[in-house]
Amino acid sequence: MKLGILLTTSPENENTNTVISISSAAREQGHEVSIFLMYDGVYNIHNKEFAKLADSGVNIAVCALNVEQRKISRVDGILFGSQYDHACIASDVDRFISFG
Amino acid sequence: MVIELDLKGEVCPYTFVKTKLKLEELDSGEELCVTFDHAPAVENVPRSLKNEGHKIMGIEQKGDHLWKVRIRKA
Amino acid sequence: MKKITVIVRNLPLNTRRNAEALRMSVGLTLRDDKVTVIFIDDGVYSAAPSKPELINFAPLDKEFGALSLLKCAMLADRASMQKRKIHSLHENIKPTEREEIVRTITESDIVIPF
Numbered sequence: 001m002k003l004g005i006l007l008t009t010s011p012e013n014e015n016t017n018t019v020i021s022i023s024s025a026a027r028e029q030g031h032e033v034s035i036f037l038m039y040d041g042v043y044n045i046h047n048k049e050f051a052k053l054a055d056s057g058v059n060i061a062v063c064a065l066n067v068e069q070r071k072i073s074r075v076d077g078i079l080f081g082s083q084y085d086h087a088c089i090a091s092d093v094d095r096f097i098s099f100g
Numbered sequence: 101m102v103i104e105l106d107l108k109g110e111v112c113p114y115t116f117v118k119t120k121l122k123l124e125e126l127d128s129g130e131e132l133c134v135t136f137d138h139a140p141a142v143e144n145v146p147r148s149l150k151n152e153g154h155k156i157m158g159i160e161q162k163g164d165h166l167w168k169v170r171i172r173k174a
Numbered sequence: 175m176k177k178i179t180v181i182v183r184n185l186p187l188n189t190r191r192n193a194e195a196l197r198m199s200v201g202l203t204l205r206d207d208k209v210t211v212i213f214i215d216d217g218v219y220s221a222a223p224s225k226p227e228l229i230n231f232a233p234l235d236k237e238f239g240a241l242s243l244l245k246c247a248m249l250a251d252r253a254s255m256q257k258r259k260i261h262s263l264h265e266n267i268k269p270t271e272r273e274e275i276v277r278t279i280t281e282s283d284i285v286i287p288f
Contacts, residue, residue: 006286008194039194064140065112066194082144083113083201088151090178090284091205098286100191113201117240120204148204 002032004093006086008100010040011047015099020049022097027056034093036086038063039100045075054078061085102170103130108137115141116148119171123154126173131157134169142167176207176283182217183287187231192220195288196237203244210278211241213267214251221250221267222260234264242266251275 003026009015023033035058037044042062044050054060054077061079063086074080090096105122107115119134126132136142146156146169153174160168180199186192195211202209213221226233241248242265249270250263263269279285 008191008288038198039191063112064144065138068140080140080143082116082140082148083198084116084144084148084151084204086198087202087204087207090202091176091207096284096286098284098288100286100288113197113204114236114240116204117200117244121243 001095002034002093004089004096005033005035006089006096006098006100007035007037007041007044008039008098010043016044016047019044019099020047020053023053023058024056027053027058032059033057034059034061034089036061036063036081036089038066038083038086041099042066042070042072045072045078051075051077061089101130102133105132105134107134107141108166110136110141111138112141112144116145119145119149120152123149123171123173128173130173132171132173134171135162136167136169137165139165142169145169146171177210177281178202178207178284178286179210179212179279179282181279181285181287182211182213182220183215185216186220186224187226187229191288192217193232193234193237195286196220196234196241198286198288199246200237200240200244203246209241209244210247210249210282212249212251212270212275212278214254214275216254216258218250218254218258218260221248221263222255223262223264238264238266247278249275249278
């Protein structure tokens with residue numbers, strides 16, 4: 001199954017841990033996982049757990065405009081994409097969960 | 101003939117929305133030249149257009165924050 | 175084609191969340207899915223005419239203009255409006271009974287409370 005996740009809150013919010021836990025559990029069960037980070041969710045890109053998720057095959061994209069607005073440096077393995085990428089995730093997945 | 105579209109001052113997703121709407125007015129094979137001044141758009145709009153089947157004919161930097169992207173409609 | 179509903183429910187002037195919800199809604203149309211925006215609870219303040227530029231806050235004209243152009247339905251929960259004594263809305267936003275709001279949400283493939 002393809003799972004899409006939207007995260008719009010910053011790392012101090014419990015949403016971050018929930019997204020990490022759900023994503024890694026879904027990957028362990030062989031599901032395809034795509035995460036889109038926007039608004040304050042882009043602050044999560046420097047969380048090492050997200051790098052681990054990317055290494056495990058989770059597709060992670062961020063809204064490059066929000067990253068630029070917050071002057072956050074880029075991270076390898078994460079797509080500095082656009083709302084088009086979010087639209088693709090929403091359009092293509094079987095289930096979509098929003099954490100805001 | 102190449103149709104020009106000036107998207108200076110526009111950010112995502114309006115850069116892509118306006119490019120897409122303009123391309124809808126064109127016939128297959130016609131070319132559109134879009135001007136951007138928002139760096140992420142220069143990376144993302146061509147990638148997204150390719151994903152939609154259009155062909156990127158060239159990306160040219162015209163200044164510090166100015167780019168022209170030539171697109172051939174699928 | 176999926177039905178995607180975005181729910182705007184926060185006060186508008188102490189956060190960019192509502193503006194970003196609308197920008198995201200514009201983006202979600204890019205794969206030709208059907209996007210509906212619902213304004214509910216304090217989110218209906220975003221649907222009402224205002225002058226946020228007076229406090230150096232960007233108005234939402236661009237977002238509303240794009241959503242109208244892209245023919246996205248924009249619904250404001252009438253009960254939330256009445257509770258806050260809101261009587262007028264931005265162009266192309268429809269005051270909507272709670273039953274229709276619920277129907278829109280339950281018929282959606284994806285619901286994004288932003």
